[in-house]
Amino acid sequence: MKKRKTIFYYNVALLLLILLLVGCSDKTQEAKTDSSENASASQSEKKTDDTEESNLDKKEDKSVSTTESEKTATNDSNQTSSEETRNEESNNTAKSEEDNALSRYSSEEIEYARVWLELGVIEDVDELNVRHIPAGTLLNPEDETSASYPEDVIQLAGSRLVAGSVTYSGNGDGTINVYNVPLRWDGKNPAGEKFYTGIIENTKQVPIDQSDDEKIIELIKSLNVHH
Structure with missing residues (x-):
């Protein structure tokens, strides 16, 4: 137990x-x-x-x-x-x-030089002649049938014929009105008023560039302004 x-x-x-x-x-x-x-x-x-x-x-x-x-x-x-x-x-x-x-130069002198640099046949000229032609002047003084300039114009020309010429009026906005007239008139006279009227009516408006300042100054030095 x-x-x-x-x-x-x-x-x-x-x-x-x-x-x-x-x-x-x-x-x-x-x-x-x-x-x-x-x-x-x-x-x-x-x-x-x-x-x-x-x-x-x-x-x-x-x-x-x-x-x-x-x-x-x-x-x-x-x-x-x-x-x-x-x-x-x-x-x-x-x-x-x-x-x-x-x-140092007048605005007119600068304008002459710029116009010639733009439109002259020969840019470099020994002498650049400037003539002011008043309104009413005959385009061709040697022709009695010639029409007259309707405005004052300026004629630029080199000392030689080969340099060419430019006859224009300024617009005051950088453009000019160019008259297609020669420095010396050739051909038969009288040409008739209609011929000259056609020249006046067909003037061309041309813009003028600023051009190079050195060239402008050189041309101004060669200016011969006829009064």
């Missing part, structure tokens, strides 16, 4: 020991699981933080790059504007110097 009780107590103790070991094992497993989950969560949070930090760095780099590009563009723009300003000032200075070079 005593032996049986001893065996019973032994089995109960063994069963309790087994249950205790099983409980400890479950707790250890749960601890491991919790630890693994915490580690995983920590790694995930770290990756998220790293990703956010990387994105922030990229944004900062992009912002810095954009700022530098804007600064470069601004500097280039300022440099271009500065160069354009200098060029404009240089052009204005050159133009002012040219204007000063011609300021």
